[in-house]
Amino acid sequence: MDSMRALLHHDDFRELETMSNRLNRILSKGGISNRRPDEAMAAADWMPVVDILEGHDDFQIHVELPGVEKSAVKLSIEKGVLSISGQRPQGTLSEGTRYHRNERPYGRFERVFGVPDSVDEQKLEANLKDGILTVRLPKVEKAKPKSIQISVA
Structure with missing residues (x-):
C-alpha cells in the first residue's frame, strides 16, 4: 500500500500549475490567449x-x-x-484497470x-x-x- 501512496502523492504547487494550465487552455479557446x-x-x-x-x-x-x-x-x-x-x-485500459491520474x-x-x-x-x-x-x-x-x-x- 505504501508504494501506491507514493505513486499517488502529489505536490500541491504542481497541482496548482496543472489547474492553471488547464484554465489557460480553456480561456485560449474563447479568444483570450498568450499567442x-x-x-x-x-x-x-x-x-x-x-x-x-x-x-x-x-x-x-x-x-x-x-x-x-x-x-x-x-x-x-x-x-x-x-x-x-x-x-x-x-x-486503452486493460480489463480490471483504472486511472488514478490521467x-x-x-x-x-x-x-x-x-x-x-x-x-x-x-x-x-x-x-x-x-x-x-x-x-x-x-x-x-x-x-x-x-x-x-x-x-x-
Whole structure:
C-alpha cells in the first residue's frame, strides 16, 4: 500500500500549475490567449509545445508529439500559413484497470504559424522521430545573408 501512496502523492504547487494550465487552455479557446498575433489556433483538445529556431539556411519548428503516429499528423502550407494538425489517441485500459491520474492530453490538436516571405514553401521538409516532429523551412536563396569582402585601396 505504501508504494501506491507514493505513486499517488502529489505536490500541491504542481497541482496548482496543472489547474492553471488547464484554465489557460480553456480561456485560449474563447479568444483570450498568450499567442502572438500571427498565430491562430482552431478549437482543439490540446496544444503541443513547439520550439522555433532560425539558422543561416532555414527555419525549424520542433513539435513535441509523443505517442502520435506519423499517419495521424497533417501538414499544409498555403499563402504564408503553416498548419500542423493531427490526433493523439486516448490510451486503452486493460480489463480490471483504472486511472488514478490521467494528465497526458489526447485528442485533436492544431498549431498554425505565419511563415516569413523569406521561406521557400515548395521545399518544406518534415520528419517525425522519437516523438519530435521537425519541420524544416528552407530560406529562399536571396534571403540568405552574404559576406562581402572589403578591399583596402
